[in-house]
Amino acid sequence: MKKTIAICGAFLLAAAIAAVPFKAQGKQEKQEDSSKDNQPRHTGLDEGAAKPLPNQHEHPGFMQEDMHHAVAKGVTLDAKVDAAAHTVTLSVGPMNLPAHTSHMKMPQPPDLVWEVPMDGWLLAYHPKLVDVRGNAVPGTVLHHVAFWNENRADFLCPNKEEHIFGAGSEMTDWTEVPGYGYRVMKGNKIRIETMMYNPTATSYDKAYLEVVIPFQETSEDASAATPRRNxxxxxxxxxxxxxxxxxxxxxxxxxxxxxxxxxxxxxxxxxxxxxxxxxxxxxxxxxxxxxxxxxxxxxxxxxxxxxxxxxxxxxxxxxxxxxxxxxxxxxxxxxxxxxxxxxxxxxxxxxxxxxxxxxxxAALWRKGKPTHGMAGMSHDQ
Structure with missing residues (x-):
């Protein structure tokens, strides 16, 4: 079965909200709205940014539990910060994706961890798939990617880490919501869980998943950009x-x-x-x-x-x-x-x-070593 995942909440939601002013108060109504490579330069923000999990055969995220896969060898996380553009680009790869391969048979990347290099807000998420030469790879081969903040609990289900971003084969763009952002602190650990498959007749070698994340740093300068609502x-x-x-x-x-x-x-x-x-x-x-x-x-x-x-x-x-x-x-x-x-x-x-x-x-912040509240996914080494 082709397992297309449509994660269409904050993703399309952000794009639609961007065009609509937010009112602090208002009458509650129910109205339907169905609307839907510059090379970054390195800065000191890059230091120690990308780290693999010590135990890479366990994937405790909600999308992959109770499944067993081979581990894709040589897949790493690269983080590049463009201080002038206020963006960080996270790149997961390289990944070899043979044709006609299900997610159960595809060797899967290990969970990787990005250590946030600044205090501020993450504003948007722009995912894409490319090959080693920068050519586009179809989103069809992405089963899903999920970002989890290991330092904060989910406000609805505190037994889980906070799930801050997700995308599937549709590669939906999470656009910035003016005046709002996702609050992060320097040193926060964002776990990146990726699953690939390839239902197409074309094999893709050395593919990379790239996610560009615009950010705004906090500042003590009163003339700086206005702080955002969380x-x-x-x-x-x-x-x-x-x-x-x-x-x-x-x-x-x-x-x-x-x-x-x-x-x-x-x-x-x-x-x-x-x-x-x-x-x-x-x-x-x-x-x-x-x-x-x-x-x-x-x-x-x-x-x-x-x-x-x-x-x-x-x-x-x-x-x-x-x-x-x-x-x-x-x-x-x-x-x-x-x-x-x-x-x-x-x-x-x-x-x-x-x-x-x-x-x-503030009670959602975790100070100790994060624990994953659900059964993990094993990767056969």
Missing amino acids: VYPAWMDVTSCGKSGYDLPTGKSEKTGTVTLKYDGVLLGVGGHLHDYGKQIVLQDVTRQETVATLDAKADAQGHLQSVPVKLFVQQGGYKFAANDVLRISATYDNPTGKLLRDGAMGIAVGYFVAADDAKM
Whole structure:
């Protein structure tokens, strides 16, 4: 099965929000919006930036658990900072991708860790795939990439690390949201989990995944750029706070889970994450008995997922949530293959959350050695 992953929450959400002014307060309404190589120079910010995990055969991220793969040899993480352009480019590779190779048979990169070299905000994420000569490689061969902040817990599921960025075969661009950013501190460790496959008839040798990240540093200079409001990626999962993948039965099916909010705040918008044969994601506030969003997926004639729409709440000042609100997430699928697809489904509503009192979010920072709250993925050495 072609396993296209559409991670369409903060990604398309950011692009849509960028064109809409944010109001501090506003009436809560529900209106659908389905809109969807310069060489950087090195600076002192590069020093010690990219580090492999000491134990590279375990991948504890939510997308890869309970799977076993060979480790791709020689794959490293390179970090280049362009201080003038205020960007960092992270490059994972080289990776050899033989044609007609599933993600289960493809040797997978080890988890790699980027050590953040500055205090400030990460503003956007621009992924692309290239070969060693800089030529474009189709996004089809990216099963997924996920960035995890090992130094901060997820605000909905504190047993997990904070999932700050994700992309799949659609290679969706996460555009900057004016006035907002993801807060980081120097020394934060961002774990990069990558899975490749190649369903095409063309082999790709020495491919690299590059992610360009614009950033803004903090400054004590009063004339410097205005500090940004902090956003918190909200991954609201049908498996609640467990591992996200689940077995997909034949025919029509629905899976539902809940998460409980611990903070007052607003959701700027919401999109969705599904796999092939996914039909719909619904997000509800059970406490208020309100449907926050109903997102109908688009697929091709074979059921391969193409997109999930985005619903915005920016013009109303965001969709208001209160601490202790219970959110219900439902995902529906229609699997026509006639067989159970192991770990063939996920259902996640994804968006950006802005806390009413950001000071309360400080409790999410982890000082000790990070622990991964879910079963890991083994890579056979």
